Amino acid sequence: MDRLDREILGILQQDARISYRDLGVRVGLSANAAADRVRRMLRDGVIRGFTVIVDPAADTRGGLVVFIDLTLRPDTTNEEFEQRVAGLPGITEVVHVTGEYDYLVRARAADPAALDALLRRLKRETGVAQSSTRLALRAAQRPPSGPNTA
Known part of the structure; x- marks a missing residue:
């Protein structure tokens, strides 16, 4: 994987x-070149299914x-x-949840x-009052792939 793949x-x-055309525009490639890279990552198992799943074991970003x-x-x-958290680096997903906490945030830290700085x-x-953090060790089970990919 190179810089473009990670992007x-x-x-x-x-x-x-996102369409291959729009993806290509965002990374400076043609639609065909962007599609080829996505297909290669699908073939190599970095991306699985309709929802993109990045397996920490296959992800070379560390x-x-x-x-x-x-x-x-x-x-x-x-x-x-939600507006304030959108601009923070490393945040990959923010989910409003029920239960003891208000939100579940997925993030990546070098x-x-x-992580402490984040x-x-x-x-x-x-506006966070309290947090509880868990580290992902590995992906134990992968969701099944659907008929639509990327």
């Missing part, structure tokens, strides 16, 4: 339904994949939080120091 993966993680449960401060609205920014800049 394509990042875009697909945000929008797995670093930590983390899941962060967050509780917002009472003075922070969901809309404010190392423990980068957690501090979440509390300082986005």
Whole structure:
């Protein structure tokens, strides 16, 4: 995997339904060249199914994949939080959930120091009152592939 492959993966993680034309425009390739790279990553098992699944074992970017449960401060609205968190680096998914916490955030951090910096920014800049962080060790089970891919 090279820099373009990693850039394509990042875009697909945000929008797995993006057209090859739009994907190519975003990374500076033709639609055919972008499609070829996606097909190769599908063939190599880096991408599986309609929803893009990046297996930490196949992902050469390294670093930590983390899941962060967050509780917002009472003075922070969901809309404010979602707007503020959108610009933070390393965040790959934000899900509003039921239960003890308000949100589940999936993120990538280069190392423990980068994770610490991300957690501090979440509390300082986005209205988070409390967090609980878990590290992904490996993908134990993969979702089944659907008929549609990338």
